[in-house]
Amino acid sequence: MIFDIRPGDPASPVILHVPHASRELTAEARASIMLGDEELAEELDNLTDAHTAEIAARVPGVWEFRNRWSRLVVDPERFPDEREEMLAAGMGAVYTHGYAGRRLRSSDPDRDRRLIEEHFRPYARGMTDLVGERLAAAGRAIVVDVHSYPREALPYELHGDGPRPPICLGTDDFHTPTAIVAAAQAVFPGMLLNTPFAGCYVPLEYYRRNNMVQAVMIEIRRDCDPAVVGEQLTAFVKAIS
Template sequence: MRSDYWDKPAFETIRPRRLVAPVVFNSGHSGRVYPERFLAMTRLDHLSIRQSEDAWVEELFARAPHLGAPLLQAHFPRAYLDVNREPWELDPTMFNEPLSDRFNTTSPRVAAGLGTLARVVAENKPIYRERLCIADAQMRIEGIYHPYHTALQKLLSEAMAAFGVAILIDCHSMPRLTRSGDRPSPDIVLGDRYGTTCAPGLIDLVETVFSSSGLRVARNRPYAGGFATRSYGRPSHGVHALQIEVSRHLYMNETTLTKNDNFNAIRQLVERLIFTLIGLDLVALCGPAPALNAAAE
């Protein structure tokens, strides 16, 4: 099956002229290039199908390459393919053929309709008119998902080779959270898988940047970090991963997906975060990767 992106890039790596810090920014959910074939397969209108997007996140973090750190960004939408899932996390009810044991069909994400190929978008709206064929999943996963993660791994390896440490900032947005009891809902949620995917000093620093601007910051609840954070975050090997969720109401209208009057202020705050990260001695903050001989012991 020919790729839906045969005539256009499915994703893009934007590199700085000079790499000045071991930080890699990743925006895997902000794509909004919808293939015509995919749109013909969905029962949703052009606005409803976009409700799963982390809309405009790549623009919030767009200054990273100008300041010396690479940005990997998806052009394909999350409703089409979710690179923040396992590669074969699929819902068997979506396909017209049985799935073999090689597929993960029983995860909580699959049960929620949000596997590698999502069954629903926000508010549990079904995406597809009809069942898919396995070849469609293979085209998306083998042709886009795996190359995307190869590109991300390459950026982290380059950072490690140049600096002895690598930092992945996984960039996301979230729907506005409802208030929980007497506690106001957070504006920012930082996820480090409950302290397992990055050095404490890194998440402390990021929280300080946001909280010092008056935003409410939470950790790990309700978003502790997805597949990318869990898979790449290996502090004992010198690779640290932190997921950042920015509440969409801060910078956009969640219904129309248009930017609001506060967009530039949030973008400038994110730029301050990027500038802070690349200006620090992150090896000292996070600790260097262990020597190979020490790791072998």
């Protein structure tokens, strides 16, 4: 299985999406990574979204969609058909380079296509299906994308020179209503919008097509207390549900 779903209240529209919490690698992914154990551990330390699984687990009543594997297998939030900045940096759907530009894998388009077919597409379909189920059950779906980031910018961050608040709220002008932003501002002290990361995750089937699919990204600075953030996230979810 590529992902795990924790069922929530049948009437809840909220899905906590936790894509980067795992450190686990498939045997094929580990074999393709050209690093020793210590170097690999360093990559995982920097690229795994620390505390996000723990924080999400503290929030009752919501649906949770969690990636079972590390983003070093496949990153489910890097759309493979897009020509984007992160692809140019070797961090597209299948990473060839790590957090500081270190080479992780050789270039192998056939391997990348296989990983995308075996991991990315089933993951995207699972998330799309869950969003559709919440739409049918609750009349709307709210994807809360849960990430974390370090106090100091990592080398791979292409826009990491701005403020790094305790909570960064990533928004989209089509999928993030002002009421969701206001609810976040009420429960997350010191929160800033779209710095150091911007945007939020919406399955492509719904992106810019259905505004009843709402979304926001919660980026948590890693020195924040997970218990406190869990309480804040619970209050936020209650306010938007």
